[in-house]
Every structure is written in structure tokens, then in C-alpha cells.
Amino acid sequence: GENVEQHPSTLSVQEGDSAVIKCTYSDSASNYFPWYKQELGKRPQLIIDIRSNVGEKKDQRIAVTLNKTAKHFSLHITETQPEDSAVYFCAAAADDKIIFGKGTRLHILP
Amino acid sequence: KAGVTQTPRYLIKTRGQQVTLSCSPISGHRSVSWYQQTPGQGLQFLFEYFSETQRNKGNFPGRFSGRQFSNSRSEMNVSTLELGDSALYLCASSADTGSPNEAFFGQGTRLTVV
Numbered sequence: 001g002e003n004v005e006q007h008p009s010t011l012s013v014q015e016g017d018s019a020v021i022k023c024t025y026s027d028s029a030s031n032y033f034p035w036y037k038q039e040l041g042k043r044p045q046l047i048i049d050i051r052s053n054v055g056e057k058k059d060q061r062i063a064v065t066l067n068k069t070a071k072h073f074s075l076h077i078t079e080t081q082p083e084d085s086a087v088y089f090c091a092a093a094a095d096d097k098i099i100f101g102k103g104t105r106l107h108i109l110p
Numbered sequence: 111k112a113g114v115t116q117t118p119r120y121l122i123k124t125r126g127q128q129v130t131l132s133c134s135p136i137s138g139h140r141s142v143s144w145y146q147q148t149p150g151q152g153l154q155f156l157f158e159y160f161s162e163t164q165r166n167k168g169n170f171p172g173r174f175s176g177r178q179f180s181n182s183r184s185e186m187n188v189s190t191l192e193l194g195d196s197a198l199y200l201c202a203s204s205a206d207t208g209s210p211n212e213a214f215f216g217q218g219t220r221l222t223v224v
Contacts, residue, residue: 001169006152009150031209031210032209032210032211034212034213036215042217043200043215043216043217043218044153044200044215045215046212046213049212089152089153093210094210095209095210096141096158096160096165096166096210097158097166098143098155098210098213099155100145100152100153100155101152102150102151102152103152103153
């Protein structure tokens with residue numbers, strides 16, 4: 001079946017450094033790639049998304065890149081801060097179906 | 111605009127019992143999806159309802175079922191509960207614009223089976 005692989009499952013970075021989370025997907029019909037952040041005890045919330053007709057999108061300290069040929073997309077967080085500590089989920093969607101990755105737990109070290 | 115509301119927030123049930131969870135989507139959203147979240151397994155898709163019809167289904171046993179009402183509110187039922195059903199159950203609603211877009215999650219129902 002269709003699948004989204006997300007790596008790493010856990011990531012620790014020093015405050016101020018950058019963090020990168022990578023995802024691959026299998027369904028070539030996927031055309032929408034959102035990223036969700038889930039803080040401890042809270043609901044997942046969309047932080048950034050990208051559609052298949054765009055290769056890169058940036059919003060302040062976060063950016064997402066998409067390589068449709070390789071079926072890869074990545075989340076980049078620069079100048080990490082303590083409030084970036086959370087679980088991040090990538091997803092790939094086609095029409096009415098969305099598949100999530102298993103999540104990356106990001107720890108920001110002081 | 112009110113967000114996605116799930117009730118109850120917490121449930122404790124005994125093995126073999128059944129449970130019903132409720133989800134009220136954002137007003138105007140007709141698509142409601144359900145997910146099971148457990149540590150290490152991420153968000154596992156259960157099913158999606160649109161206009162009272164199940165549009166997509168994940169790989170869960172038949173003990174997991176759902177329905178959607180004409181006002182788009184959705185319920186999920188789990189019968190013959192097992193210990194492994196203990197999890198956070200999240201629902202999400204989205205607007206149907208003809209292409210995929212943002213899913214808005216509820217705060218979840220934490221189910222504990224003892």
C-alpha cells in the first residue's frame with residue numbers, strides 16, 4: 001500500500017542550530033505535502049505546507065523543499081528555539097486520501 | 111469560528127466493552143477523518159467520512175466503525191475492546207475544495223482499556 005517514511009524518529013539539536021526532517025512518499029499521485037507540529041499534550045497543528053507545483057516554500061524560520069522526481073520532501077527549521085521542541089509529522093495527500101509519517105520527536109538542547 | 115470538538119476527553123473502559131467517541135467538525139467542513147495515535151506509531155488512519163458516506167478506510171479490524179450525520183458530526187465506535195486499543199483518538203475536519211488541504215484536529219479522546 002501507499003506509504004510515507006519519515007526520518008529521523010528522534011532528533012536533538014543545540015538551541016540556535018538548524019534541524020532537518022526528511023520524508024519520502026510512494027504514491028506518485030500525491031500533490032499536497034503538509035507538516036504538522038504536535039506539542040506535548042496538544043493537538044497537531046499545521047505549520048507549513050507545499051503543493052506539487054512548487055519546489056520550496058519558506059515562512060520565517062521554517063522552510064519546506066519538495067523533489068517530486070525523487071519523491072522526497074523535507075522540513076528545515078533554522079535558529080531553533082526551545083518552543084520548537086515537539087513532535088513533527090509530515091504527510092502526503094492525493095485527492096481525498098492523506099497519509100502521515102510516523103513523526104519525529106525534536107528536542108532543543110539548551 | 112469554533113474548532114473541532116471531541117467528546118469525551120478521557121475514557122476508561124474494561125476489556126470486552128464497547129465505546130463511542132464523538133467529533134463535531136468546524137462549521138462548513140464536510141470531511142471528517144479519524145486517527146489512532148500511539149507512541150512510536152504516529153497517526154494511523156482509521157477512516158474518513160464525507161457527506162455521510164465512508165470515503166476511505168484504513169487497515170483496522172471491523173471492530174472499529176464509524177458514521178457521519180447530516181450535520182457532519184461523526185461518531186466512532188469500537189466494540190469488544192482490547193488492551194491494545196488504548197490510545198489517543200483524534201479526529202480532523204477539512205473543507206472540501208476539490209483538492210487536498212489543511213486538516214484541523216480536535217484535542218482528542220484518550221481511551222484507556224483496562
